[in-house]
Amino acid sequence: MEKILEVKDLKTYFYSSGKEIRAVDGVTFSLNRGEILGIVGESGSGKSVTSLSIMRLVPSPPGKIVGGEIIFAGEDLLKLSEKEMRKIRGEKISMIFQDPMTSLNPVFTIEEQLLEVFRVHKKLSKKDAREKAIELLKKVGIPEAEKRLKSYPHQFSGGMRQRVMIAMALALNPALLIADEPTTALDVTIQAQILALMKELQKEYGTSIIMITHDLGVVAEMCHRVLVMYAGRPVEFADVKTLFANPKHPYTIGLLNSIPRLNEQKKRLTPIEGSPPDLGNLPRGCAFYPRCSFKQEVCSEVKPDFRELPDRKIACHLYQGVLDDAAAS
Amino acid sequence: MMQPLLEVRNLKKYFPVVKGFGPFKEIRWLKAVDDVSFTLHKGETLGLVGESGCGKSTTGRAILRLIEPTSGEVIFQGENIIALSQKEMRKKRREMQIIFQDPFASLDPRMTVKEIIAEPLRVFKTRENIKKRVEELIEKVGLSRSHLDRYPHEFSGGQRQRIGIARALALNPKLIVCDEPVSALDVSVQAQVINLLEDLQKEYGLTYIFIAHDLSVVKHISQRVAVMYLGKIVELGPVEQIFNNAKHPYTKALLSAIPVPEPGAKKEKIILEGDVPSPINPPAGCSFHPRCSGKKPICIEVMPDLVEVEKGHVVRCHLYSGEVKRGI
Ligand SMILES: Nc1ncnc2c1ncn2[C@@H]1O[C@H](COP(=O)(O)OP(=O)(O)OP(=O)(O)O)[C@@H](O)[C@H]1O
Ligand SMILES: Nc1ncnc2c1ncn2[C@@H]1O[C@H](COP(=O)(O)OP(=O)(O)O)[C@@H](O)[C@H]1O
Ligand code: SF4
Ligand SMILES: [Mg+2]
Ligand SMILES: [Mg+2]
Numbered sequence: 001m002e003k004i005l006e007v008k009d010l011k012t013y014f015y016s017s018g019k020e021i022r023a024v025d026g027v028t029f030s031l032n033r034g035e036i037l038g039i040v041g042e043s044g045s046g047k048s049v050t051s052l053s054i055m056r057l058v059p060s061p062p063g064k065i066v067g068g069e070i071i072f073a074g075e076d077l078l079k080l081s082e083k084e085m086r087k088i089r090g091e092k093i094s095m096i097f098q099d100p101m102t103s104l105n106p107v108f109t110i111e112e113q114l115l116e117v118f119r120v121h122k123k124l125s126k127k128d129a130r131e132k133a134i135e136l137l138k139k140v141g142i143p144e145a146e147k148r149l150k151s152y153p154h155q156f157s158g159g160m161r162q163r164v165m166i167a168m169a170l171a172l173n174p175a176l177l178i179a180d181e182p183t184t185a186l187d188v189t190i191q192a193q194i195l196a197l198m199k200e201l202q203k204e205y206g207t208s209i210i211m212i213t214h215d216l217g218v219v220a221e222m223c224h225r226v227l228v229m230y231a232g233r234p235v236e237f238a239d240v241k242t243l244f245a246n247p248k249h250p251y252t253i254g255l256l257n258s259i260p261r262l263n264e265q266k267k268r269l270t271p272i273e274g275s276p277p278d279l280g281n282l283p284r285g286c287a288f289y290p291r292c293s294f295k296q297e298v299c300s301e302v303k304p305d306f307r308e309l310p311d312r313k314i315a316c317h318l319y320q321g322v323l324d325d326a327a328a329s
Numbered sequence: 330m331m332q333p334l335l336e337v338r339n340l341k342k343y344f345p346v347v348k349g350f351g352p353f354k355e356i357r358w359l360k361a362v363d364d365v366s367f368t369l370h371k372g373e374t375l376g377l378v379g380e381s382g383c384g385k386s387t388t389g390r391a392i393l394r395l396i397e398p399t400s401g402e403v404i405f406q407g408e409n410i411i412a413l414s415q416k417e418m419r420k421k422r423r424e425m426q427i428i429f430q431d432p433f434a435s436l437d438p439r440m441t442v443k444e445i446i447a448e449p450l451r452v453f454k455t456r457e458n459i460k461k462r463v464e465e466l467i468e469k470v471g472l473s474r475s476h477l478d479r480y481p482h483e484f485s486g487g488q489r490q491r492i493g494i495a496r497a498l499a500l501n502p503k504l505i506v507c508d509e510p511v512s513a514l515d516v517s518v519q520a521q522v523i524n525l526l527e528d529l530q531k532e533y534g535l536t537y538i539f540i541a542h543d544l545s546v547v548k549h550i551s552q553r554v555a556v557m558y559l560g561k562i563v564e565l566g567p568v569e570q571i572f573n574n575a576k577h578p579y580t581k582a583l584l585s586a587i588p589v590p591e592p593g594a595k596k597e598k599i600i601l602e603g604d605v606p607s608p609i610n611p612p613a614g615c616s617f618h619p620r621c622s623g624k625k626p627i628c629i630e631v632m633p634d635l636v637e638v639e640k641g642h643v644v645r646c647h648l649y650s651g652e653v654k655r656g657i
Binding site: 042043158160189190191195196215218220241245254255256259263266269270271272273276 | 546594
């Protein structure tokens, strides 16, 4: 399968009040053309910083991409000039955020914002741009699109704003769409509408999607493969069926065990004990060590590598061979 | 039958919305809670679900009179608390507490954990007793005494929610309104807080009104569930009946929309058209009719009443009321 995106050992750090925060610390994954990849993890685990890094939109200062490669369609995005990058953003890669108000401009009408996209990138005449805009709004299910063009973002509901965002993100038919918690702020019935819309558009245009979410249900329904992150690092990367049926990393196992299921008899929940990690104060070894119920001595000292197994990649000493070697010697 | 702990009768909360100004000024009413009734027995958990803005929080707050209801009765342990004076109500509130969604906003950042938990106790207890009670409470919610001198910002979301729970428990309440207590927490921590709430309920015989938008959580924790739509209860019943035998078209759509964490699971989704209508100017007839695929002519004109379809299971939908069944 053709890879559209390869992120290799990405490191993005923040520097504030003399401290170094390793928000993303060695993230590696790849995305095939036409694939939907899920990224899951606790809040603060580096999901958004990963996507901002791909877009080269990390606020700097305080942030800085300090290492790694982001190969998109054969080209390392980290080597491009800001001008080249501007062309990639929007035309080749676009992004939707959890809160559409952060990316829609409140002082311009939807029409002005959509036309701008077409006029700048596609050099369309005003009339053609307008037709395109209406077509797009219809496509994402905005009723009475012609009339709605004149509205301001605040006149739309949350669900409609997210549709407009999707319309804008897809306006130039990008090869890659990064959706950062696109439905987290929405009600389930509206979430169902938006997810159905994204799936439909993905099929129609063959767009590759990175879908960031903390909802394991959304992952199961939408994604082909999943990257699980913990404290800025990738911990498990596998095909969605493999991951849900046979999770191997203790964090993934804990996560899947902790959610109540609709189709189960009531029983006591099994949480992951302890608190999410504090990036400013991580343990020396595996970041999951304090909460892990499978931990070994080596885990407190050495960070596990992100290693390739036949059916997945995983960062855990239980699968590093270290323990086997120790047992053998 | 035992007297219920709480009986809510025809509770309404209307907010005035002013449009225009001067001679064009027009006051309209936003019917956030519109004729809500239910009963709750001791030790029970009632789940309250529905779309954002449908009136769940307002219902919870009006029951505690944190906002004054427009009309209706709230009978708590046999007494209509709506009739109480503010002063009497403050006393009554010892027995009726609330836990909020946002453990970050609901704790005063300048107070230590000890002060936060002790605050509601001050009026009722001596210093020595307060100290003992605070230590007991902090351990009850799974934290330790060493946490007492720290400030809220030094804690994670889950820990802050535990502090909020300790504070709510301080005066031995009988009823706790839990308004999205786990929504802001990481998935891995939600289960900890849910288990804690369940343990405390067992130990103290607490009664919960549990508001949440995660329906799997509501199914897990509730014995009965009420579904709200635009200020009204549209379906209420025992948890198994709501989840396995939902009647209202809105409840059905809501349940079908839940994403299931099983890749490849085949699930028929009912995708609702359109958005939630505004509660300022709700549609005539059944307020769900613009989004309902099964609507009949009568639905556009007449608001249906709640009818009992099974024991303890009520539905507000013409498909289950006499007229449509009789073919009118
Ligand atoms: N103080 C107020 N003044 C005016 N309108 C209000 C006030 N409080 C709530 N409302 C309105 O009442 C309706 C119900 O609000 P409420 O907060 O009860 O909803 P909810 O069901 O808890 O929603 P969510 O799931 O978003 O928390 C909404 O339309 C809201 O905008
Ligand atoms: N602009 C910023 N300045 C300082 N730290 C930041 C900034 N943005 C993100 N971080 C830190 O980076 C870490 C990862 O954040 P993020 O990627 O947003 O997490 P999430 O997985 O919830 O999307 C967090 O510890 C966060 O506090
Ligand atoms: S490396 Fe050790 S501590 Fe980390 S997840 Fe694996 S077993 Fe647990
Ligand atoms: Mg994020
Ligand atoms: Mg609310």
